[in-house]
Structures are given as C-alpha cells and as structure tokens.
Amino acid sequence: MSTKNPCISLCKFDEEICLGCGRSKREIKSWKKMEKDEKRSVLAESALRLIKLKGASRRKKK
Known part of the structure; x- marks a missing residue:
C-alpha cells in the first residue's frame, strides 16, 4: 500500500x-513525521471515515 499524501486540496x-482526505487535523499536521506503518493505518482509517461521511450526507436533514 502506498503511503503517498492523500491530500486533494x-x-x-x-x-x-477533512472532507477531502478523511484525515483528522492532528493526522494532517503530523503526516510528514509519521512512520510508513502509521501512515498506512491513517490511510485505512481515513478511507472508512470518508465512507461514513458520504453516507451521512445522503440522509435527509430535519
């Protein structure tokens, strides 16, 4: 798995x-200092967050 920065500006x-990449503000700030294994973990978690956020945006607001 690539550990390329997932930022899409x-x-x-x-x-x-972040609605663009799914990372938390803390994760974004510390990205350059993270080890590859930690980056992979963040990428997996951020992908799940984006799926949840997209699902939540489909719900009708009351």
Missing part, C-alpha cells in the same frame, strides 16, 4: 475530519 472540515 479540498480542505473543508466536518468537526475535526
């Missing part, structure tokens, strides 16, 4: 999570 946040 869409830096808009829902709470603490």
Whole structure:
C-alpha cells in the first residue's frame, strides 16, 4: 500500500475530519513525521471515515 499524501486540496472540515482526505487535523499536521506503518493505518482509517461521511450526507436533514 502506498503511503503517498492523500491530500486533494479540498480542505473543508466536518468537526475535526477533512472532507477531502478523511484525515483528522492532528493526522494532517503530523503526516510528514509519521512512520510508513502509521501512515498506512491513517490511510485505512481515513478511507472508512470518508465512507461514513458520504453516507451521512445522503440522509435527509430535519
């Protein structure tokens, strides 16, 4: 798995999570200092967050 920075230059946040890449503000700030294994873990978690965020946006707002 690649550990390339997942930023797509869409830096808009829902709470603490970026809607573009799915990472938290903390993860974004510390990305360059992370080891490859930690980056892989963050990438997996961020992918799941994006799926959840996209599912939540489909719900009708009351």
